[in-house]
Amino acid sequence: MWCMAKKKYDYDAIVIGSGPAGEGAAMKLAKSKQRVAMVERYKSIGGGCTHWGTIPSKALRHSVSRLIEFNSNPLFSRQDHPLHLTFHEILKHTESVIQRQVKLRGSFYERNAVQIIHGEASFVDKHTLQVTNRDGSKDLISAEKFVLSTGSRPYRPKNIDFSHPRIYDSDTVLSLQHDPRSIIIVGAGVIGCEYASIFRGLGVKIDLVNMRDRLLSFLDTEISDALSYHLRNSGVVIRHGEEYAKVEGHDDKVVMTTESGKIMSADCLLFANGRSGNSESLNLETVGVKPNERGQVEVDEHYCTGVDNIFAVGDIIGYPSLASAAYDQGRIAATAMLEGSCETKLIADIPTGIYTIPEISSVGATEEELTAQKVPYEVGRALFKHLARAQIAETQVGCLKLLFHRETREILGIHCFGERAAEIIHIGQAIMEQKNGGNCLDYFIDTTFNYPTMAEAYRVAALNGLNRVVD
Numbered sequence: 001m002w003c004m005a006k007k008k009y010d011y012d013a014i015v016i017g018s019g020p021a022g023e024g025a026a027m028k029l030a031k032s033k034q035r036v037a038m039v040e041r042y043k044s045i046g047g048g049c050t051h052w053g054t055i056p057s058k059a060l061r062h063s064v065s066r067l068i069e070f071n072s073n074p075l076f077s078r079q080d081h082p083l084h085l086t087f088h089e090i091l092k093h094t095e096s097v098i099q100r101q102v103k104l105r106g107s108f109y110e111r112n113a114v115q116i117i118h119g120e121a122s123f124v125d126k127h128t129l130q131v132t133n134r135d136g137s138k139d140l141i142s143a144e145k146f147v148l149s150t151g152s153r154p155y156r157p158k159n160i161d162f163s164h165p166r167i168y169d170s171d172t173v174l175s176l177q178h179d180p181r182s183i184i185i186v187g188a189g190v191i192g193c194e195y196a197s198i199f200r201g202l203g204v205k206i207d208l209v210n211m212r213d214r215l216l217s218f219l220d221t222e223i224s225d226a227l228s229y230h231l232r233n234s235g236v237v238i239r240h241g242e243e244y245a246k247v248e249g250h251d252d253k254v255v256m257t258t259e260s261g262k263i264m265s266a267d268c269l270l271f272a273n274g275r276s277g278n279s280e281s282l283n284l285e286t287v288g289v290k291p292n293e294r295g296q297v298e299v300d301e302h303y304c305t306g307v308d309n310i311f312a313v314g315d316i317i318g319y320p321s322l323a324s325a326a327y328d329q330g331r332i333a334a335t336a337m338l339e340g341s342c343e344t345k346l347i348a349d350i351p352t353g354i355y356t357i358p359e360i361s362s363v364g365a366t367e368e369e370l371t372a373q374k375v376p377y378e379v380g381r382a383l384f385k386h387l388a389r390a391q392i393a394e395t396q397v398g399c400l401k402l403l404f405h406r407e408t409r410e411i412l413g414i415h416c417f418g419e420r421a422a423e424i425i426h427i428g429q430a431i432m433e434q435k436n437g438g439n440c441l442d443y444f445i446d447t448t449f450n451y452p453t454m455a456e457a458y459r460v461a462a463l464n465g466l467n468r469v470v471d
């Protein structure tokens with residue numbers, strides 16, 4: 001089939017969109033000796049992940065976290081003269097990280113002979129794309145198979161004027177030039193909470209407006225409560241159960257009225273409440289793919305859209321909408337394209353890594369889920385303040401919580417908050433994934449950990465938990 005394709009079409013496969021999902025698919029296809037092209041409408045490769053999403057927000061968060069550390073450590077900083085950095089200043093570091101990412105990822109395409117075509121792709125028929133080049137000229141290119149990996153963009157309700165210079169979404173906030181003293185963040189999802197941490201770390205006054213009754217309600221309640229406590233403790237005003245009614249942009253401020261009648265005003269406003277799939281420019285109706293009202297495309301277990309030669313991965317298919325999962329989805333879809341199916345599936349327990357201050361990470365079930373399922377579980381805790389490494393590093397805010405089955409001692413869930421939580425979680429994840437009795441609390445008790453380390457939290461938490469089940 002693929003030999004025939006070589007004669008008939010320009011490429012064996014065309015991938016549309018160069019974020020992690022597209023990159024994962026393109027690399028797997030290229031390594032399998034396919035002739036692959038990558039169509040990307042932005043001026044450089046890397047996707048929203050590199051240019052507007054994951055990478056910039058994590059680089060900003062890193063700078064802010066170091067600033068807080070510097071200012072709170074008397075060894076480095078004098079309390080009467082705290083170091084002040086503006087959003088614009090820390091963006092410089094972010095830009096350099098983006099450039100390094102683009103260079104690195106560009107080298108992958110070059111080494112694997114994937115042709116990069118800069119332009120916007122739109123289907124003409126199920127084997128042909130029209131590419132509108134950045135200079136406005138148009139080309140037709142064809143392929144046997146396609147991968148849609150065009151990502152997502154911030155949802156913009158029609159009644160908010162995003163062209164106003166004081167009103168931003170999570171893409172445009174990266175062009176913020178001035179140094180705001182106050183900001184209203186509408187939406188307390190992952191993006192809203194992460195940006196609240198970033199701006200608060202820079203000393204900006206924050207109103208964080210949440211439509212729900214608690215922050216990040218998919219998290220274990222103890223962890224979500226800890227986030228609320230620490231954000232509030234740092235000065236963030238969290239307003240739960242509020243919905244915006246009106247947002248007015250003025251020359252000198254933004255005023256927001258909520259449905260409950262509250263009026264808030266600030267130097268600027270960041271709207272971060274939901275995302276829409278980038279599907280409208282692809283002309284998918286022509287090929288019989290119908291996106292839902294959020295622009296997302298439905299796929300089967302092999303990421304096929306229902307049109308046999310068109311696959312879709314990453315944010316355009318909705319859940320879990322994570323860079324981490326997108327890369328794996330790309331590889332799995334490419335394998336299915338090559339072999340007709342793929343044994344490997346996306347793991348069921350996708351870890352969460354949330355880069356708030358404090359950082360949060362978890363994998364597996366929450367206490368609330370286990371209680372609802374009537375699973376007999378117990379909890380083992382390690383508080384960071386009791387770990388030598390955390391005391392040395394002055395990162396004493398945090399906790400590791402292991403949930404395990406009382407009888408089998410199987411690990412059922414791991415929840416962590418505090419500095420490096422997103423790294424710490426992977427030690428537990430590796431054990432949790434073990435089969436045939438390998439997933440057991442005893443591993444952490446029987447092994448020897450480097451000392452002093454944050455990893456040692458696993459031994460402390462496991463012993464704490466064991467003490468609760470041993471009479």
Ligand SMILES: Cc1cc2nc3c(=O)[nH]c(=O)nc-3n(C[C@H](O)[C@H](O)[C@H](O)COP(=O)(O)OP(=O)(O)OC[C@H]3O[C@@H](n4cnc5c(N)ncnc54)[C@H](O)[C@@H]3O)c2cc1C
Pocket residue numbers: 016017018019020021022023039040041042046047048049050052053054055057058119120121122149150151152170191278281282313314315316321322323324325326353355
């Ligand atoms: C602020 C923010 C922070 C985030 N933080 C994290 C995090 O910490 N960890 C995590 O795992 N995930 C995070 N995410 C989510 C993560 O960025 C996305 O899940 C990931 O980028 C999705 O990858 P993708 O390949 O599907 O699409 P994207 O990375 O969005 O790339 C899609 C690409 O397709 C291109 N494109 C679109 N339409 C066309 C077209 N018609 N023709 C040609 N090219 C086109 C776009 O220009 C873009 O370059 C974050 C997201 C945001 C917004």
Ligand SMILES: NC(=O)c1ccc[n+]([C@@H]2O[C@H](COP(=O)([O-])OP(=O)(O)OC[C@H]3O[C@@H](n4cnc5c(N)ncnc54)[C@H](O)[C@@H]3O)[C@@H](O)[C@H]2O)c1
Pocket residue numbers: 155187188189190191192194272273274275276294320321322352353354355
């Ligand atoms: N550290 C991380 O892993 C990280 C960081 C930032 C963002 N992200 C990803 O970015 C995504 C977006 O996060 P968020 O904070 O903007 O919102 P969210 O996904 O938490 O959604 C917020 C609310 O908006 C609604 N919504 C979503 N899309 C909508 C649409 N098109 N129209 C109307 N309502 C919509 C949702 O139902 C929800 O009630 C998340 O799914 C997350 O996976 C991940």
